[in-house]
Amino acid sequence: MEVGKRKRERRRRRRARKSSREHNQKRKEEEVAHLEAQEENSAIEPESKRRKTHTVGHSNASNFLDKMRARLSGGHFRMLNEKLYTCSGDEALKFFQEDPALFDVYHAGYQEQMSHWPEQPVNIITNWLKGQSPSLTVADFGCGDGRLARNVKNKVFSFDLVSNDPSIIACDMSNTPLDSSSIDVAVFCLSLMGTNFPSYLQEAHRVLKPCGWLLIAEVKSRFDPNNGGADPNGFLKAVCELGFNSVSKDFSNKMFVLFFFKKKKASPETKEIEWPELKPCIYKRR
Ligand SMILES: C[S@@+](CC[C@H](N)C(=O)[O-])C[C@H]1O[C@@H](n2cnc3c(N)ncnc32)[C@H](O)[C@@H]1O
Numbered sequence: 001m002e003v004g005k006r007k008r009e010r011r012r013r014r015r016a017r018k019s020s021r022e023h024n025q026k027r028k029e030e031e032v033a034h035l036e037a038q039e040e041n042s043a044i045e046p047e048s049k050r051r052k053t054h055t056v057g058h059s060n061a062s063n064f065l066d067k068m069r070a071r072l073s074g075g076h077f078r079m080l081n082e083k084l085y086t087c088s089g090d091e092a093l094k095f096f097q098e099d100p101a102l103f104d105v106y107h108a109g110y111q112e113q114m115s116h117w118p119e120q121p122v123n124i125i126t127n128w129l130k131g132q133s134p135s136l137t138v139a140d141f142g143c144g145d146g147r148l149a150r151n152v153k154n155k156v157f158s159f160d161l162v163s164n165d166p167s168i169i170a171c172d173m174s175n176t177p178l179d180s181s182s183i184d185v186a187v188f189c190l191s192l193m194g195t196n197f198p199s200y201l202q203e204a205h206r207v208l209k210p211c212g213w214l215l216i217a218e219v220k221s222r223f224d225p226n227n228g229g230a231d232p233n234g235f236l237k238a239v240c241e242l243g244f245n246s247v248s249k250d251f252s253n254k255m256f257v258l259f260f261f262k263k264k265k266a267s268p269e270t271k272e273i274e275w276p277e278l279k280p281c282i283y284k285r286r
Contacts, residue, residue: 077109
């Protein structure tokens with residue numbers, strides 16, 4: 001074959017390979033776009049219906065789709081989680097009121113993340129409560145699925161942005177319907193999420209009886225000053241200035257910290273409190 005002909009042949013083959021690569025890439029992109037479009041609806045569609053719609057005969061294809069779906073709903077969870085950590089409580093309330101189904105998406109992702117934690121702070125708090133008198137009245141601020149109330153004998157008022165259960169009161173927890181000085185124990189289990197978190201603690205102070213307990217469990221990295229987290233002592237100081245005495249703190253768990261406070265008998269003098277910033281807790285992609 002003469003030189004010119006060989007060159008033309010090589011060019012033709014290169015073009016064919018490039019076009020085949022582009023074709024495959026385009027197919028993958030279309031598949032992802034299709035899944036993303038379906039995932040958009042999945043926030044509203046029940047899981048059982050989604051499974052039926054997406055059933056495909058080929059098991060490899062179905063594995064691939066399952067993986068893609070898990071990745072996309074993980075992405076949805078991370079987006080919602082970030083939203084909750086970067087807006088105020090009333091914005092979060094409006095956001096979920098517009099589309100309450102997103103709350104289920106958030107909680108499915110949250111439970112998945114928590115399943116990797118060796119110990120759940122809500123269980124530590126539940127066990128602590130079981131060691132107290134069952135006559136103590138409890139307020140669970142940011143109760144999630146309300147499992148604290150289900151696992152103790154105490155009367156528990158459960159608050160969250162969305163209520164999927166008649167026992168859960170939907171509200172922004174900076175403004176609960178509780179009477180002042182009516183509660184013995186206020187619980188915040190991983191729920192100091194909003195940018196206005198001090199107003200949640202102010203509300204707890206309002207509803208607690210004098211000497212009432214304030215229990216806070218938070219993600220440990222939020223209190224790691226070496227990693228952009230808050231200084232725990234600055235946080236303790238601010239909570240004490242709000243009108244509490246610090247009883248104990250527990251940093252022994254790898255994933256979360258626990259603070260126990262008691263409301264002071266006398267109201268503190270009003271003064272500006274310097275609250276440390278609590279950095280958003282953004283979950284990494286698994
Ligand atoms: C990380 S989840 C923890 C749920 C539960 N406490 C547990 O430990 O399983 C935090 C919860 O706080 C709720 N939350 C965040 N900000 C809130 C607000 N301003 N008012 C009411 N609930 C809020 C979220 O909707 C979410 O359900």
